[in-house]
Amino acid sequence: SSEKESVNSNHLQLATDWPFPFHGNPFGAGGVGGAWWFMYEPFAYYLPMTGEYIPRLAENWEIDGNDVKVYLRKDVKFSDGELFTAEDVINTVNFIQALWGWPYDIKEVKAIDSNTVIFTLTSTNFVHTLLTDGAIASLAPLHVYSDFAEQAEEVAKIGKEIFYRQIEGQEVSEEMRNQYNKKADELAQKVRGFSVFNTFGRVPVVGSFEPVNISQVEMKLERNKYHWLNSKQKIDDIIFKRWSSNEYVWASLISNEIDAAHPNMPKDVVEQLNNLNSRLKVISVSDLSDISLIFNFKKQMFNDLALRKSIAYILNRDTIRDVSSWQANSYENYYAYGLLKSMSNEWIDEANLNKFTKYSQNKTLAEQILEEAGYKKDNGIWHQSNGNPVEFTISVYGPHNDWVLAAREIVQQLKSFGFKVDMKLIPEGMRDNVMRTGDYDVAIEFGTAWWGYPHPLTGYRRLYEGDIALITGFPSTEKYLTPWGELAPKDLIEELNNNLYDEIKAKEIIEKLAYITNEYLPIIPIKEKVLPIYFNNGFRVQGWPDEKDPIWSLAPGGIERVYNLLIGEGILYPIE
Amino acid sequence: MRQKLVELVNVNKIFSKGFIKKNHKIVLEDINLELFSGDRLVIIGESGMGKTTLARIMVNLEPKSKGDIYWMGKNINKLSSKEKKELSPKIQYVHQDPYGSLHPSKTIFKILADPLKKNEKIVGKNLYNKTLELMEKVGLSPADYYLNKYPHHLSGGGRQRLAIARSLTTNPQVIVADEPISMIDMSLRTTIIELFKELNNEDNLAIVLILHDIGAAKFFTYEKGDVIILYGGKIVEKGRGIKILSNPKHPYTKVLINSTPIVDPELAKNRKIEQLRSYEVPIRTPESKGCPFSHACNQFAQKCLEENPKLKKIEDNHEVACHFC
Amino acid sequence: MINNLKIFYHNYINPLIVNKKSLFGLCILGFYILMAIFGPMLITLDLNSNFAERYQRPSFKHPFGTDYFGVDIFRQIVHGSRTVISLALLASFFSVLIGTIVGVTRGYLDGFMGKIIDIFIMVFLVIPSFPALLILAAIFMDKELNTIQLSLLVAIWLWAPLAKQISAQVLTIKSREFIEASRLLNMSLPYILFSDILKLLIPYIFMNFVLQIKSTMEFSVGLMFLGLAKFEATHWGVMLNYALYQAGALYTVKGFHYLFFVIFNIVLLIYGGILLSRGVEEVFNPRLRGDQ
Amino acid sequence: MKTIIKVEDLQALYLVKEGTIKAADGISFSILENTVTAIVGESASGKSTIIEGITKTLPPNGRIISGKVYYNDLEILTLKDEKLRQIRWKEIALVPQASQQSLNPTMKIIDHFKDTIEAHDIKWDKRKLIEKASEKLEMVRLNPESILFSYPMQLSGGMKQRVLIALSLILEPKVLILDEPTSALDVLTQAYIINLLKELKRKLNITLIFITHDIAVAAELADNVAVVYAGNLVEYNSTNKIFNNPLHPYTKGLINSIMAINKDMSKIKSIPGNSPSLLNPPSGCRFHPRCVYSIEHCKKEKPLLHNLKDGSQVACHLYYEEERVNETKTCRIS
Amino acid sequence: MDYFIKRIVYLILVFMISVSIIFVLVNNMPGDPAFGLAVSIAQQRNMEIEQALEIARRMIGVSEDMSFIEGYIKFLSNLLRGNFGYSTFYNTSVNEIIAKSLPWTIFVISLATLLSFLIGVYLGAFTAHKKGTIIENIISTLSSIVQAIPPFVLAVLILFLFSVRLKLLPMGGAYPVGLTPTISINFIFIIFIHALGPVLATAIPQTASWILTMRGNTTQVMEEDFIRFAEMRGLKDRVIAGKYIRNNAILPLIAGLAISLGYMLGGHTLVEAIFNYPGIGFYFARAIAVRDFSLLTGLFSLIVIGVVITTFIAEIIYIIIDPRVKMK
C-alpha cells in the first residue's frame, strides 16, 4: 500500500542523518542534517566545474576591498509569509556570532536599505564563505527571534571585540571576559530553551521547504508557498528517511523507499541492484577530494623519502580503487602532486606535467630505491639500515567502508612486498582524537579536499598548513630542491595566496607546489574520490540531469543543494 | 573405670526471632544429663520435641542458649582451640538421613580414608587395611568389593553402616546418632540397633540414640541403658529403659507406648488406642506457663495449667515430671 | 593416579561420549579446536587480493569459494579459527574462574562480607554487559590488548550470573549433612571447600564453561565487528563484517556463499558448544537424567 | 463374601539403563469385599509395583508384561484409557506413597477436590462441594475451614496424609488402596490414622488394601496379609495365621526381627544377609541365599504360590514337598 | 514488609554503585564529544574540521573546567532528582530524549517478549509432551541453531528478506512520517506492522530459549509425584497438562520474563540501528559514537534502573503467584 500512497502524492524521498529531537531552533536541540539546504538559503551557490555563482538570496554583490555589498532578492518571503529583509541577515549574523563565536571574519554588517546589506570583512579570504555558507544569511529571522535580538547583538559585539584584541596581541581585561561569559551564557540558556515549533506552531524558513514533522526516523518538509521559485516547483513534499547505515540505504534504494542517495556500493551490489530495480541509475561525480595515504612525520621512519617513494612504487592504485570504490578516478600510472585528476587540466599544462615522476606499480624500482638507501631484505622482511624491520600500522576510520577496504588492500600489498604492516581500525567517534594526538604511523585520510574554495590553494593549504599538516607534521617550512632552486612549500602558499587572481603567476606557483608534492610525497594520493549518486528515475520523480551536467559539481559537501536546485527550477518533477 | 564423658547442666535452647519475647521459641528447657563411658542412652520423643536440637547441642554442632556442657569434665565454652581439636573428634554424630550425610560423588574408600588420614595419620597399605577393618566391623561385606563403589550402590542400611563406620574413623568415645533407623527399612532396623549394641559392648563406646520407635528403644536398652522421654523440649520422664518402657508413669509416655503398634493381631483388634485431646506440638515461649503437655493431657487439672512440674525422683533410676505421679 | 584417571573417565568423559548430543557437540568443538591448532600449519593462506576472481563458487580448488577479494574462504576460516577459538575458550575460562571463585567465596561467607559480595555480584548483573563491554573496549582501544587481556575484558561482564548461581549452590551444599560430617571429622576448610563442595560443582561449572563459549563468541565477534579489538582479517567476525557491510554480500546473488560460509562456521561452532552444554546438562544434572 | 479384586500372574518390570528390574514377578491373589489386606515386605521388594500394576498407574518406564486383573468382572488392564480413567478414584482409589509431594503446590486444597469431582462429571455447586469436602475432612479430624483454603505448603506431613485420605473418600470408592499411609508419621499420628482406618472400614463398607513395611501395623489393622519378597508374593494368609504360625521362612524371619514392645526382647533377631538386586535376582527361589532351610532344589526351581489345605497360600518348596511327601512335613518345619 | 524494605534498600545500593561504575567508565572513555557535531558542521559549511570543532564546542557548551568529583556529585544529585543529564550532542535534556524514545523500545521489547514467551511456552510444553518424536527433534534442533545465530545477522537477514525482497514489511521506522499519530485501528495496525521487523529479530532467539527452558521445566514437572497423583484421581489429560503441568512449569519462567525484559533494554542497540527504529538503542549507539558522555551515562542509568526495577517486580510477581514462596 505504501507504494501507492507515495506515488500519488508529489513528493521526493531522500535519506540523511540528523540529531533528533529538533525544536525548530538551529541554535537549540538537535538539527536537520541534510534537510538544512532545503530550509535555509545562502546568498549563492557555487558551481566548481564552471566557477559560476548561482544567485540565491542575493541577486548580486559588489566587492570593494574588504567590504562586500550584497543586494538581496526582493521577492523572498519566509514560509509564514513574512518578508525576508536585511534585518533578518543582520540578526542572523549577530546570532551565529553570539552563539557560535563564528564568523568573526565579519567585522560589521549593516543594512543600507531593506534589501541591501554591507559586510565589512577582516580579509577577502572570507568572501567565498560569506556568499555560500548556508548559515550566514537566513538562519535567524528577526520576527522569530526578536526577543533575543538585542542581547545577541550585544554579545556578538563584545565577543568580536575580545577576538580582535587577542589577534592584535592586546590585553583583554578579566572584567570584560567575565562580562562576556556571563552574558553569552545567559543568552545561550535562553535561546537553547526556545522551541520555535512550540511557540509558533511551525518553523518559518526562507528555503523552498518548511519542516512540518520531524521524528527520530523520518522528517517531512512541505513546500514553502511563498518561495520565489514556488511557481516553477512541482514537488510538494520531501521526506527524509534516516540514513542509519549504508545497508539500510541500499535496501531503501532497491525497494524504492528513497529516490536518491549516494552510498558507497561494491560493484557486484550495483549490478544486482539494477536487476532488482531497473529504474535505479547511478552516476558518479567527483567528490572534489582524494583518498590518500598520510604519514606521521613525527615518527623517524617516515622522514625517509626513500621509504615513501618505495611505497608509492609498491602500491597498485588500480587494484585498491577496484576493491574499495570502483567508480573512483584511478591514480595508477599517475602523479602524486596534490591536484585532483578531474581538475588537473585547468591548472597544469600537459607538457609541464610530463616532466614529473609518474608513480605506477614497479616493485623492482621500489626494491632498488630501498637498497640504495641502505635497506635490506632479510627472511622476506625489509629492514632499515639500523637493523629494525620496516614495521608500521595503517590506521583507518572504521565507519567508512570504502576506506577500510582500501586499507585492507594496501596492507596486503605492502605485506606481500615484505613490510611488516598491520591494520588498525579507528572506531567511530575517535578519528579526531587519534589523528590529532598523532597516535598513528600511516593512515588513510582525505588528502587534498577542495570542497570549500575549489582552487588548488585549498588543497595545498590542507597539506602544508591546514588539517593534514597538523596531523602529519610535514616540515613545510624547510626548503626542498626543485628545478627552480630550493623552495619551501609554506612560502609558495603565501605567494599563491597573494597572486590568487593573477592566473599566469598562480599557475607557475602551482606547478612548483605540485612538483614538491610529487617528489617529496607528504602524502600518497590513492584515488580521486567520487560521489556515486543513485537515483530512482521514474518511480516518484523524473528529470534527473545527465552525468555531465555541471550542476552535479555542487554535490560535494551538500548534495541536497543539487536537489534543491533541480526542484526549484522544475527540472525534477513528479511522474504523471 | 567409668569416665564421665558428657554432662549437660541446665541446658536451654531458645530460638529467637527479633526482640519480641513472644516470638522466642523455647525448644529445650533445663536439660540435665550425664553420660559415662560404656553407657547406652535413648532419647525418645515425637517430631518437633527437640530431640535433634538436643543431640546437636551435645556434640557442639549448635550453640546452646543457657546452661553448661562438659566434655570429659571440661566446659566446652572454655576449651582452647587445641583442646577442641583433640576433644571434638572423640564425640561423633551420626545423621538421621544416610542419603544426605554421605558425599554422593566420593567412593566409599575415600569417604573412610580421608578422615583416617587426617585424624589417625595413617597412610599407604595401613590405610587400606584399616579401612577394610572398619567396614568389616560395621558389617559392610565383602569389604573389598565395596571399596570402589559409591554410596548410591548401597542400600539404606548399608549407607547407615557406612556413616557409622565413618564416625569411627576418629576413634570416638561417644557416638550420638540422630534417628539412625528412621530412614531405613523395618527389616534392617534391627541389624543397625544390633550393631550399636555391639559397638557398645565390644569397644565400650557410649552410645546415645535418638529414636521415636519405642520398640527399638526397648530392644536397645534391654540389657542396660537409660531412656529419656522428651516432650515440648522438656524431659518428662527419665530412667532405666526397660523399666520406663514397661511401666511408664508420665501420661505422655503412657500414651506413646499405648499407641505403638503391637504384633499380636488378637490383642490389637480389640484394644482401644487412647486419643489425646490435641495433637499439636506446643510452642513454648518464655511467657508460657504450666505443663507443656497440659493442652493434650487427658488427666490435667488446674495446677497443670499454672505450674510447670519439675523432674522428681519416684524410685531408683526413675524420674518423672508430672504433678500426679 | 591411574585409578583416579579411570574414575575421572568413568564419571565425566564416558557419560559425555555415551550421550548423543554431547558426543556430537564434542565432535564439532573438537574438530574446530584441531583446526585451530593444526590448520594454519597445514594449510597455507595467500591473502593477496585477486579482484578478478572474486565471488567464485565453491569448487574443488576453493571448497567454500572465494570472497570479495578473490581470496579462498576456506583457508581464511582455518586461519581465523585460532583467534576466534582461543579468545572464546580463554574468555569462557576466565569468566568461569572468576565466577567460581566469587561464587564459592560468597557461598561460604555469611554475614556482612557475604552481603557485600552479593551487592558486588548484583552490580555486575544489572549493568548491561554488551554496551559496557563496548565502553571498556573503547577505553582500552589503543592499548593493543593481547588475547589474554582481551578475554579478561570479556570475562568481566560474563562471570556474574555464574557466581550468583554457584553461590546459591554452595549455600545449599553447605547445609548438606556431609559437610557437617566433615567438620565433625576435623577435616580442614580447604578440604571442605575443594574436596567436598567443589567436587559437586564440577559438572555444573563445566556446563557453564561450555555455555559461556556462546556468549564469548558473540562478544568477540561483536568487538571485532565494531573495530574495537585488534584487527585481524581472518577473524570470523571481521570476515562477517566484510561480507555483510563492506562487501554487501547479502545484496548480491554472487556473494551469498561468502556470507553463508562465514555464518555457517560461526553457527556451527556455537551450535557445537550449545549441544555439548545440553549434553553435559543432561548427563550431570540429576534432575534431568533421573536418579540413576 | 464376594471377591472384588482378583490378580492373576501379574508381571511388571522397569526399564533402566542397566537392564530390566523385575519388580513384580507372577503375582496372583484375590481380595474379598469389605476386607482389609496388608501387603508387607521390605523396601524395594515390589509392593508399590504390585498395586500400581493393578491400577495401571506405573511410572513411565514401568511395563506390565502379562497378567490379568479383575475388578468384579471387569478386566482392568485391557480397558480403554477413558474407561479406566472413569473407574479410577470413583471405584478404586489409590493414595500413593510419596504423599508429601502428591498435592499440586500451586493449588489450594479445595481445588483438588473440585478437580477430582469434575473429572468424574459430577456437578456440584460450590456450596455443595465445600459441604462434602468438609464432611470428609472432618472424618479425618481436620478443621475444614482452615484446611480447604490453604496451600499444601502450609500443611504438615501428617495433615497432608490425612488430606489425601479425605480426598480419596470424596467419591466413596469401593476399593481404597493406600501405599504406606503411616510410614512417614509419628507414633501418635500413626496410631491415629490406624484408628481412623479401622473406623472407616466399619462405617463405610469399603475394601481396603494398604502397604506397609512395618508388619506391626499390619497386625493392628489387616484381616489378611500378603508378604512380598523380591518381587514375589511369598505368603498370603489371614493375619492371625501370619503372626501365630508364619509359614514361609522369610515371614518367620520378618516376624522375628520386629522390635515390637510386646515381644520378648531376647528373641528379636534380624534376618542375615541383604535383599537381592532385582536386576539379576537369584535363581530359583529368590530367598534361598538367605534361607536357613534352603535345599538344592530351591536354587533351581522357582516355587509357585500354592494353596494349602487350610486355605493358606505360600510359595516355598518346603510346602510342595509337604503335599507330595506328607510325612516329612513336621520334622522339617519346627 | 520488612523484607520489601530491606530489598529496596539493597537494590538502591546496587543501583548507586552500578551507576557510579558506569560514570567512571564512561568518563574515562577517550574521545571528544564535540567531534561528532563538528563533522556535520564542517560538511554543511565547507569548512576545515579544526574550525568546525571550535564552533561545535561552543554550540554544545562543553565546559572542561568541572572536576571529575564535581561532575560526579552533580550527576548523582541530578539523577536522584530524576534528571538524567543534558545531552551535549543533541543539545537537549536526556529526559526529553528518553521520553521520546523509550516508549518505542518498551513497545518493541514487550511485544517481542510477550510473543516469544507465549510461543516459547506453548512450543516448549508441546515438545516436552512429544518427547522422542520427530517433531520434538526438529523443534529443539532448530531452537539450538537459532540460538547460535548472532542476533545482528538475524536482524539483517530479516530486513533483507521481508522488507527488501518480499516487501511484506515496511522498511524500518516506527510509522510513516506523513501520518499523524491517532488512536485508530488503522494507525495501530501500521504501528504493529512497522514494529514487526525488530520484534521478529528480537523475539526469534528469545523464543528459542523459552522453548528450551520450558521444555526442561515441563519434563521436570511431569516427573513430579503430584502429576501421577492427578492421573490416579482420573483427571482428564487436558486438565493435567494445563493446571498441573503447565502452571507449575511456567512459574520459574515468570521471574525470568521480567528480568529478560530488563536485560533486553540493554541489548537492543544493534537491532534498532538495523531497522532504523526510534528507540533508545539508537541513541545508545549514537552516544557511544559521538562520545556524548552525559547522554551515555544517562541512558546507562536508565537501563540499570530498568533492570533493577524489573528484578524487583520479578521478585514481587514471584511472591504473588507462587504460594510456596509466599509461605516463607
Ligand SMILES: Nc1ncnc2c1ncn2[C@@H]1O[C@H](COP(=O)(O)OP(=O)(O)OP(=O)(O)O)[C@@H](O)[C@H]1O
Ligand atoms: N533453626 C531453627 N529455628 C527455629 N526453630 C527451630 C530451628 N530448629 C529447630 N526448631 C524448632 O525446634 C523444635 C525442635 O526441633 P528438633 O529438630 O530438635 O525436633 P526433633 O525432635 O528432632 O523432631 P524430628 O523428629 O522432626 O526430627 C521444633 O519445633 C522446630 O520447629
Ligand SMILES: Nc1ncnc2c1ncn2[C@@H]1O[C@H](COP(=O)(O)OP(=O)(O)OP(=O)(O)O)[C@@H](O)[C@H]1O
Ligand atoms: N520408576 C522406576 N524405575 C526403575 N526402577 C524402579 C522404579 N520404581 C521402582 N523401581 C525399582 O523396582 C523395585 C520395586 O520397587 P517398589 O517401589 O515397587 O518397591 P516397594 O516395595 O514399594 O519399596 P518401598 O517400600 O521402598 O516403597 C525396586 O528395586 C525399585 O528400585
Ligand SMILES: [Mg+2]
Ligand atoms: Mg530430628
Ligand SMILES: [Mg+2]
Ligand atoms: Mg513403595
Ligand code: NI
Ligand atoms: Ni503504506
